[in-house]
Every structure is written in structure tokens, then in C-alpha cells.
Amino acid sequence: MTTDDRVQSVRNAWTNALRAEVLRVGRRIPEVARVVTVGMWIATYADADGSNAFPGRDTLATLSGCSQETVTRAVKVLMGVGVLARKRRPNASAMYQLLMPLGGGLDWAAHIHHMTDTRQRKAHAKAKAERIAEATRNASTDAVENLSDSVRGRVPDSVRAGGSETPPTDPDSVHGRPRTASVDAFRTASAAGVYQYTPTSGRDPLPDHTLAGLSPQPPKRAREAVKDESSTGEGSGAAVPRDAALAFVRGRQPLARCTGSDCGIQLPYGATGLCQGCADYLATTDHGRHSA
Numbered sequence: 001m002t003t004d005d006r007v008q009s010v011r012n013a014w015t016n017a018l019r020a021e022v023l024r025v026g027r028r029i030p031e032v033a034r035v036v037t038v039g040m041w042i043a044t045y046a047d048a049d050g051s052n053a054f055p056g057r058d059t060l061a062t063l064s065g066c067s068q069e070t071v072t073r074a075v076k077v078l079m080g081v082g083v084l085a086r087k088r089r090p091n092a093s094a095m096y097q098l099l100m101p102l103g104g105g106l107d108w109a110a111h112i113h114h115m116t117d118t119r120q121r122k123a124h125a126k127a128k129a130e131r132i133a134e135a136t137r138n139a140s141t142d143a144v145e146n147l148s149d150s151v152r153g154r155v156p157d158s159v160r161a162g163g164s165e166t167p168p169t170d171p172d173s174v175h176g177r178p179r180t181a182s183v184d185a186f187r188t189a190s191a192a193g194v195y196q197y198t199p200t201s202g203r204d205p206l207p208d209h210t211l212a213g214l215s216p217q218p219p220k221r222a223r224e225a226v227k228d229e230s231s232t233g234e235g236s237g238a239a240v241p242r243d244a245a246l247a248f249v250r251g252r253q254p255l256a257r258c259t260g261s262d263c264g265i266q267l268p269y270g271a272t273g274l275c276q277g278c279a280d281y282l283a284t285t286d287h288g289r290h291s292a
Contacts, residue, residue: 010050014098015043018083021101025108031115032108038064038074039084042096050098057093073115080111 018036026033041063046053057068064071078084083106085097255266260278267275274282 009048010098010100011043011046011048014050014083014100015040017101021106021108024105029108029112031112034064034066034070035074035077035112035115038066038071039078042084043098046096046098050100053096053098054089054093055096069119070115073118076114077108077111080114081106081108 018039022033022036038060041060042053042055043050045055057071060071061068064074075084075086079086081101083099083101085099087095087097089095252269255269256272257264257266258273258275258278260274260282263275263278265275265277
């Protein structure tokens with residue numbers, strides 16, 4: 001018998017076919033190599049025709065370097081793609097039969113889930129889903145308990161949700177405006193703090209300066225000639241004030257200034273010496289302690 005007349009056994013043909021399958025899909029589905037490893041060790045126990053293989057699960061687990069559960073999952077994948085048949089026997093290990101693959105490539109993707117869906121992976125996925133659900137419930141509970149805070153984060157404070165109550169007259173309690181200290185708190189300085197003089201913004205800094213003496217003038221008649229300085233030749237020189245009150249204001253003496261050190265603010269008309277702030281500061285400060 002020549003070499004060309006030799007017929008390849010089923011066991012060798014089966015081994016070559018599964019090796020080709022690992023090279024074809026091993027990079028895309030790495031678990032196929034582990035499945036085929038278990039199948040190769042089963043083939044070492046089979047006869048030339050691929051029958052009469054009955055190694056135990058513990059033996060296959062030791063040879064393959066995996067657990068018995070992994071051996072069971074690998075056998076399910078091989079049976080699913082149609083290259084292995086199993087026959088259970090009472091009180092003995094199962095009997096395996098090698099089946100030659102027919103046609104083109106095997107459909108590993110449809111049956112590899114038997115290898116990947118392990119108990120550990122399922123338990124991990126279940127625990128992860130429970131943690132996500134618990135976090136979602138806690139977030140929902142916090143949102144319901146802190147409803148006012150979440151609403152304020154989306155709706156401006158100045159918008160009132162219904163109600164017919166009268167708006168408060170206190171400017172510090174207006175809805176939508178941040179609560180600040182009253183104006184008097186800023187104007188009044190504490191005894192231990194630095195003196196703050198009363199701000200003069202928005203009012204006349206000279207309380208005794210008043211123009212109440214001005215009287216309204218009657219409107220001029222239509223076609224009444226208006227006398228101009230330019231027509232009388234009086235345009236040169238200082239202009240003569242027409243109003244007695246304005247002339248009185250211009251003729252007053254300049255304001256005196258505070259004689260305290262590092263002060264020098266203007267005093268009201270008729271006042272001289274120290275201002276009220278310097279006087280209060282000197283009255284409430286222990287000069288002996290500072291000089292020591």
C-alpha cells in the first residue's frame with residue numbers, strides 16, 4: 001500500500017478541522033481556543049473512528065487546566081456547533097462521539113454564550129444592576145424630599161407660584177432679592193471698630209444749605225423784549241448775578257475743615273475744630289494704652 005492509498009482516520013481529520021477553526025475565528029472569538037482545547041483532550045481518548053471516548057470531567061479539567069464547570073460549558077459549545085455527541089451512562093462517565101463538521105465554517109457565535117455566560121459573570125451583572133437600581137431610588141427619594149431646592153434650581157426666586165398675598169414693604173424681605181443687612185447697620189459703627197462717617201450719597205451734604213427763599217417768577221408775556229447784556233455793552237467783566245439767593249450763596253465764606261490728624265473733612269457752616277467723628281473717637285479710645 002502506497003502513501004497515497006492511506007486513508008486519514010476520523011480522529012485525525014476531526015483534530016485537523018478544529019485546528020483550522022481556531023485559526024479562522026480565534027482572534028475574533030478568543031473563547032473558541034479554550035473550547036477546542038477540551039475537545040482535543042477528548043479526541044485523545046477516542047478510537048480511530050472517533051468513538052468510545054469516555055474521560056471523566058475531573059480528568060479533562062486536570063488536563064485542560066480549568067475547572068469542571070468550564071469543561072461542562074465547553075462540551076455544550078462543541079455539541080451546539082455539531083462536532084461532538086454525548087451519551088450519558090448511569091454511574092459512569094459520559095460516552096463521547098467525534099462528528100466531522102460538514103460544509104463551511106462552524107457557527108461559533110451562536111453557541112459561544114454557553115462558555116461566556118458563567119455564574120460569576122451573571123452574579124456580577126445582577127449585583128451591578130441592583131446597585132444601579134438602589135442609586136436611582138435614592139436619587140429619586142432625595143429629589144422628592146428636597147423638592148424646594150430642586151425647584152429653586154430651575155425656577156427663578158422672583159417668580160411666585162400663585163397666591164394673592166400682599167407683597168411685603170420691607171426692602172430686605174422682597175422675594176427673589178438676597179437678604180442683606182439693613183442700611184442702618186452699615187451707617188452705625190461699633191464702639192470697638194473703626195469710625196465710619198455717615199455717607200452723603202443721595203442727599204445734600206450741607207444740612208443748613210437750603211434754597212427755600214427762592215420764589216417762582218411769573219412767566220414773561222409773549223412779544224416782550226428780553227434785555228441782553230450784549231445790547232448794553234456789559235458783556236465784558238464778571239457777570240452780575242440776577243438772583244439774590246444765588247448771590248448770597250456765592251458771597252458766603254468757605255467751609256472750615258476738621259483739625260484732627262488724618263481727617264480734614266469739611267465741617268458744616270459755622271462749625272470749627274473737630275468733627276463729630278473725631279470727637280467720638282477721642283472720647284472712646286484709651287490714649288494712655290496706645291501711647292504705652
